[in-house]
Amino acid sequence: MFTEAIGNMVRNAMAANPNAGEEYTGDDGLLHCGVCGEPVQQVVEELIKFLPGGIAPTQCRCMRERFRLAREEREREKAQQRTAELQRLGFADPAYMRFTFDRDNGSSPKAREAAEWYVENYHRLRAEGKGMLFMGDTGTGKTFYACCIANALIQKGVPVWVTTMQPLLRKAGDFSTADGVFNQIKSIDLLVLDDFGTTQNTPRNLDLMFEIIDARARSGLPLIVTTNLDPEEFKTESLGLKRVYSRIKAMCCTCEKSPVRMTGEDLRVQSARAAHGVHSAG
Numbered sequence: 001m002f003t004e005a006i007g008n009m010v011r012n013a014m015a016a017n018p019n020a021g022e023e024y025t026g027d028d029g030l031l032h033c034g035v036c037g038e039p040v041q042q043v044v045e046e047l048i049k050f051l052p053g054g055i056a057p058t059q060c061r062c063m064r065e066r067f068r069l070a071r072e073e074r075e076r077e078k079a080q081q082r083t084a085e086l087q088r089l090g091f092a093d094p095a096y097m098r099f100t101f102d103r104d105n106g107s108s109p110k111a112r113e114a115a116e117w118y119v120e121n122y123h124r125l126r127a128e129g130k131g132m133l134f135m136g137d138t139g140t141g142k143t144f145y146a147c148c149i150a151n152a153l154i155q156k157g158v159p160v161w162v163t164t165m166q167p168l169l170r171k172a173g174d175f176s177t178a179d180g181v182f183n184q185i186k187s188i189d190l191l192v193l194d195d196f197g198t199t200q201n202t203p204r205n206l207d208l209m210f211e212i213i214d215a216r217a218r219s220g221l222p223l224i225v226t227t228n229l230d231p232e233e234f235k236t237e238s239l240g241l242k243r244v245y246s247r248i249k250a251m252c253c254t255c256e257k258s259p260v261r262m263t264g265e266d267l268r269v270q271s272a273r274a275a276h277g278v279h280s281a282g
């Protein structure tokens with residue numbers, strides 16, 4: 001039985017050699033690869049000495065190369081599967097997967113620069129718990145650039161979750177889903193809260209909102225927020241809102257590039273478009 005296993009091993013080794021059939025016997029009496037010239041046999045003394053002449057198969061350079069390529073291919077496939085899984089978990093709306101730097105129309109060079117800077121410095125910023133805040137009116141591209149960050153980090157294997165406040169409030173307020181959603185809020189490497197400030201500020205919502213933001217703050221992990229509110233105007237008489245705003249400012253407005261103010265298209269781009277008679281999509 002063991003001999004049979006060895007026989008299989010020899011056959012597999014032969015099959016793995018892309019140049020099988022082109023071997024020649026070298027001066028050392030061993031078979032050599034007809035392509036690279038390295039031996040495809042070795043003399044073994046201790047372990048498999050019952051093979052004729054104590055000869056066992058070994059890999060020549062061609063075979064090692066073939067195994068290396070196969071291993072790299074497997075690793076590439078695994079990385080692709082992981083990326084697809086991170087995308088599936090990361091975006092409630094699959095349309096956000098298409099918000100990537102290579103699809104940027106150049107409408108906000110400053111926002112792009114800040115977003116690329118965040119990706120480049122992610123590991124330091126993560127350790128410091130620093131996120132970002134993109135602010136501007138609808139159509140200025142704040143969601144786009146926040147998602148560019150998310151997509152670029154997912155490509156690097158970082159788990160990211162892009163969501164809006166509404167589903168978080170719904171799940172946090174439901175006994176059966178609260179634990180799960182809070183665990184995710186506390187553990188996801190990067191949380192992106194899109195379109196913050198559009199939910200109704202009922203007392204119950206404010207309580208839950210604070211719990212959500214506070215849970216994230218205490219995790220020490222970064223939060224990226226997009227909003228049409230101006231952090232300079234995070235002024236309110238509502239105590240409930242005050243404490244939410246103060247947590248968001250501490251997490252999102254303390255790194256050197258944040259907040260990113262998006263006031264519409266960059267003037268140069270606008271004039272370039274006007275010169276070419278192209279209208280902005282808004």
Ligand SMILES: [Zn+2]
Binds near residue numbers: 034036
């Ligand atoms: Zn070879």
